[in-house]
Amino acid sequence: METVLLPVTMQDFERLADRSAAVIGRLRDRVFGRETGKTLDLRFNVRTAAEMVGRSEKLIREAEAAGRLPEPATNPESGRRAGYSLAEVNHMRAVFGTLPGRAENERALVLSIQSFKGGVGKSTLTCHLAQYLALRGYRVCVIDCDSQASTTSVFGLNPDVDVEEEEDTLYPFFRHGGPQDLGYALRQTYWPNISLIPANLGLYDAEYEFAARMARDSAFVLDRLREGIDTIRDRFDVILMDPPPALGMISLSVLRAADALLIPAPPNNIDFGSTVHFLRMMSSTLDELARAGGARDYAFVKILVTKMNESKSAHQAIHRMMQAVYPAELMQAVLKDSAEIDNATANLRTVYELTGPATRSETHRRCRAYLDAVGREVELLIRKTWPSHYDALRKEGLL
Structure with missing residues (x-):
């Protein structure tokens, strides 16, 4: 059949991809120079x-x-104290014995921000939660399991330039005969106390390799990530995983590796x-995984309302319905829709990284309050997994 439309060829797709990559490259170069990388300017x-x-x-x-503590740096122009960096605050915590983490005989909690749907705020939540916990003094590892690599980008790495699939991501660990310790992929970020295992598009190849191997070696596929995390677990208090928004082999591995799940739901x-479909799929998927590799329990599974707009009556109605349907599973804190998050994300930043006049607006204060409320509730859940915190939690009236 004749048509006035010209056919779209593979070359057209390549040109489209090249133009898109150029735009992303310019954005990344504007936000953080390729030579210097991102820095944390908080004081x-x-x-x-x-x-x-x-x-x-x-x-x-x-x-x-x-x-006992070093004298703080001073501003050479004003002669006033320049303020303390987060690293200096953590040093104070160490000197005064107020670092908040687990006891040595307790295990780091592995928390997955889990959803099989994109656009629900999964990566945004992962990055902000990691930084909230780092501000509190916890040692955090973020594992980007999503080949889209949004979390990797926010933490200052260009997935197409700074990350090698054969060296820096989970991909070589997932391959047969790969490394036996995940330490090879850990990178210290510009945030004190946050390490990152980055991702890039090459990680998607692991889906095909895992699927091909599943029939003949299901135990390797399902438990490989969990075993890898065990090789680095003693270095951290909390390990956050950002899985792909799809029910693939990597997502199944994440479900097997996680100790707890946090489900963002607009x-x-x-x-x-x-x-609803995700929870139904989770139920059947976990049942299948249990038959293939043994049952897996979780310390907690919580649903977090994200992108909430209180000016929309439909949002309020569905939120009330969720409170009725999930009385124990729904978190009390709500991550409301905020232009502050959108604006920060557009510059590959988070709200916690903003400084100067940008932090003095009422919009910023409200958004920070929403994020802090989510962080506090998740932090409490984490602390409840560590018996060494029970006495303190009782004194605080939280247990």
């Missing part, structure tokens, strides 16, 4: 540092005067329906 005054450390300003000053009809 905390002594009052904020004291709150973070859990000691008084007076004790901090005395420790500095006694030489309160609209389509996404709520997707959440």
Whole structure:
């Protein structure tokens, strides 16, 4: 049949991909230079540092005067204190014995931000939660299991330039005869206390290789990631996984490796329906995985309402319905829709990284409050998995 439309060839697709990659490249070059990479510019005054450390300003000053803590840097122009970096705050926590992590005989919690649907805020939640926990003083590892590599980009790496699939991602670990320790892929980020295992498009090849191997060696496929995480678990307090938004072999491996699940769910009809289907698929999938590799229990499974817009009556109605349907599973905190998150993400940043005048607006304060509320609730769930925290939680009235 004749048509006035010209056919779209493979060459056209290549040109389209090249133009798109050029735009992303310019964005990344604008946000963080390829030579210098991203840096963390956060500084905390002594009052904020004291709150973070859990000691008084007076004790901090005395420790500095006694030489237990280094004298803070001063601004050469004003002669005033420049403020403390996060690394310096964590050093204070170590000196005063207020670092919040697990006891040595306890295991790091592996938490997956799990959804089989894109666009629900999975990577956004992963990055902000990792940074919230790092601000609190926890040692965090982020494992980007998604070949789209959004989390990798936010943490300052260009997946197409800075990440080699054969050396830097999970891909070589998933291959037969690959490394036996995930330490090869760990990268320290510009955030103190956050390490990253990055991703890039090459990670997608692992899906095909895993699928081909599943029939003849299901135990290797299902438990490979869990076994790899065990080789690095003792270096961290919390390990966050950002899996692909699809029910593939990597997602199945993530389900087997996780100790707990956090499911982001926007309160609209389509996404709520997707959440219902996701939970049904999870039930049957976990049953199949149990038959193939043994049952797997979770410390907790929580649903978090994301992208909530309270001005929309439909959002409010679905949120109320979710509260009724999931009375124990739904988190009390809600991650509301915010232009602050969108604007930060457009610059490959997070709300926690913003400094200067951008942090003084009411929009920023509200958004920060939403994020902090989510972080506090997740932090409490994590602490409840560590018996060494029980006495403190009882004193705080949280247990």
